[in-house]
Amino acid sequence: MAYTMTPTPPGPVGSQYCVCKVELSICGQNLLDRDVTSKSDPFCVLFMEVNGKWVELDRTETAVNNLNPAFAKKFIIDYHFEEVQKLKFALFDQDKSSTQLYEHDFLGEFSCTLGMIVSSKKITRTLLLGNGKPAGKGMITIAAQELSDNRVITLSMAGRKLDKKDLFGKSDPFLEFHKPGDDGKWMLVHRTEVIKYTLDPVWKPFTVPLVSLCDGDVEKLIKVMCYDYDSDGGHDFIGEFQTSVARLCEAQDACPLELECINPKKQKKKKNYKNSGIIIVKSCKITRDFSFLDYILGGCQLMFTVGIDFTASNGNPQEPSSLHYINPLGTNEYLSAIWAVGQIIQDYDSDKMFPALGFGAQLPPDWKVSHEFAINFNPRNPFCSGVEGIVQAYSACLPHIRFYGPTNFSPIINHVARFAAQATQQETASQYFILLIITDGVISDMDETRHAVVQASKLPMSIIIVGVGNADFAAMEFLDGDSRVLHSYTGEEAVRDIVQFVPFRNFRNVPKETLAKAVLAELPQQVVQYFKHQNLPPINSEPA
Numbered sequence: 001m002a003y004t005m006t007p008t009p010p011g012p013v014g015s016q017y018c019v020c021k022v023e024l025s026i027c028g029q030n031l032l033d034r035d036v037t038s039k040s041d042p043f044c045v046l047f048m049e050v051n052g053k054w055v056e057l058d059r060t061e062t063a064v065n066n067l068n069p070a071f072a073k074k075f076i077i078d079y080h081f082e083e084v085q086k087l088k089f090a091l092f093d094q095d096k097s098s099t100q101l102y103e104h105d106f107l108g109e110f111s112c113t114l115g116m117i118v119s120s121k122k123i124t125r126t127l128l129l130g131n132g133k134p135a136g137k138g139m140i141t142i143a144a145q146e147l148s149d150n151r152v153i154t155l156s157m158a159g160r161k162l163d164k165k166d167l168f169g170k171s172d173p174f175l176e177f178h179k180p181g182d183d184g185k186w187m188l189v190h191r192t193e194v195i196k197y198t199l200d201p202v203w204k205p206f207t208v209p210l211v212s213l214c215d216g217d218v219e220k221l222i223k224v225m226c227y228d229y230d231s232d233g234g235h236d237f238i239g240e241f242q243t244s245v246a247r248l249c250e251a252q253d254a255c256p257l258e259l260e261c262i263n264p265k266k267q268k269k270k271k272n273y274k275n276s277g278i279i280i281v282k283s284c285k286i287t288r289d290f291s292f293l294d295y296i297l298g299g300c301q302l303m304f305t306v307g308i309d310f311t312a313s314n315g316n317p318q319e320p321s322s323l324h325y326i327n328p329l330g331t332n333e334y335l336s337a338i339w340a341v342g343q344i345i346q347d348y349d350s351d352k353m354f355p356a357l358g359f360g361a362q363l364p365p366d367w368k369v370s371h372e373f374a375i376n377f378n379p380r381n382p383f384c385s386g387v388e389g390i391v392q393a394y395s396a397c398l399p400h401i402r403f404y405g406p407t408n409f410s411p412i413i414n415h416v417a418r419f420a421a422q423a424t425q426q427e428t429a430s431q432y433f434i435l436l437i438i439t440d441g442v443i444s445d446m447d448e449t450r451h452a453v454v455q456a457s458k459l460p461m462s463i464i465i466v467g468v469g470n471a472d473f474a475a476m477e478f479l480d481g482d483s484r485v486l487h488s489y490t491g492e493e494a495v496r497d498i499v500q501f502v503p504f505r506n507f508r509n510v511p512k513e514t515l516a517k518a519v520l521a522e523l524p525q526q527v528v529q530y531f532k533h534q535n536l537p538p539i540n541s542e543p544a
Helices: 114-120 208-213 264-268 292-296 333-348 386-400 410-426 446-456 474-479 512-520 523-533
Strands: 020-029 043-049 053-059 075-079 086-093 105-113 121-129 134-146 149-158 174-179 186-191 206-209 219-228 236-244 258-259 278-288 301-309 353-359 361-363 366-371 383-385 430-439 461-467 497-504
Touching: 020 043, 020 114, 043 075, 053 075, 075 114, 086 134, 105 114, 105 134, 114 121, 114 134, 114 292, 114 333, 134 292, 149 208, 149 383, 174 208, 186 206, 186 208, 186 278, 206 208, 236 258, 292 523, 301 333, 301 410, 333 386, 333 430, 333 461, 333 512, 353 386, 353 410, 383 386, 410 430, 410 446, 410 461, 430 523, 446 461, 446 474, 461 474, 461 523, 474 497
Parallel strands: 301 353, 301 430, 430 461, 461 497
Antiparallel strands: 020 075, 020 134, 043 053, 043 086, 086 105, 105 121, 121 134, 149 206, 149 278, 174 186, 174 219, 219 236, 258 278, 353 383, 361 366
16 A cells, blocks of 8 residues: 655645535444454544545544544545545554554555545445455445535614714714624624615615624624714714624514614713614524535435537548547547546436437438437437446447538437426426537537527526537637627527536646536536525525
8 A cells, every 4th residue: 555644734635716625524333453452443544646646634533442433533625526536544553653654553445536425425335455355344434514604694774863973964874793803803794885864774685604794603792883974984983782693683574673872982971871873673584505515415416418429520430530539548539528527427426327419420220310319329228327338338339320410409408408397396406417518510500509508597407518629619609608698599598607618629738637627617606506596405404
């Protein structure tokens, strides 16, 4: 076993676009007993693969004399959906105080991706020895939890009979919300808009993360200050009060909470001082702002379909100039795109059975053109087992079809959309469909494709287009609505941007992981956007 020891855990590995942090809890069952007079004293070491080497990230405490340990120490890892994050969990029996792993007896290990763990939420697997054989009856259980407080608070505030501060008019009030900082000073968290010329303002409802407002502690004191706005920045203080989120939550739509706004200086000077007005909490609601990982941990499956362009413009697959020519290394740009996207998405589908479809070819025996055919030639069961199954079916079908045309996208988009539409009948966040289209050129049915994309934007579905070869891909950029909203030929707007296009030529001379990051960067946001728009929480979500 070649392990690389690092004295201190390295910084976050991977891109700077971290979705969140994941906490992994580790338990062992029926571990090997390496001690003669007592039981093993196990500890677990976590490694991550970095540039082909296993690098130690962290290790648990040692569980003394215990073959079924539940480790208190948790592993915390930055989670990146668009990367394959390979992890190894190795268990050792501590024999000495040394930090060198070779000084301790090896109890077994288990390797997987972080994606596999979060998509299952909890996994139990057999521990293996260095020779690949089971480590006795030893098992490891790994449970994942997102490490973020995703609660948000929405407040609707008003004021009544606030002090008049302007000489020739009323006040221009606004509110500031502060929380105690680590240094003991009050720290500004939120400022409302200014309501002009009134002593009875009604501010717009606003939403802030609960962590921002009170560090997630609903009992923590917060301070609300009311000012009269001045254009020169010298805002006049009206009054303040201290409260907590728990107290604010007493406000209901039918029964608002009223809090006195106090000016301490006035309170000291005037014996009959009552207050400087009333601040009204009209409503206060705490909800959860769910993340992509919340939906995945909640059991949402990513349903992956591949659509492959077999039009004549690709060239004869027997000739090296063809985009479908499989080189001596066993690959081409089509296969590279399938691997880049598929190897990440397959972790998020429990049965790993993926439909693989082709378009633009003539099929035996009658050689009719098809724009939606199963590349395994089994229309009733177009599913391939894992990414390897797609690759095998693709290679096997090449000699049996004739490349033809035209390049029609809409049949395959509508094919996947039919399944996505069926999924909406469940009214749960259980399935999201991803269509990967790999193509070499200009779309022939642009109007129908635009219409299909606009209709699909209403469904739990995203489309990834990878352009191979050196054709003009302007039409693909048009479908990718990053810069403008896509319209159907009827004038209907897409509800959301669901298309991500990348030209493969931009990624020919960079590590293969770079293509996956570019292609999948927008997907988590698209998944969350759809389910939020439908008001669908994760299946197993806890109330706020």
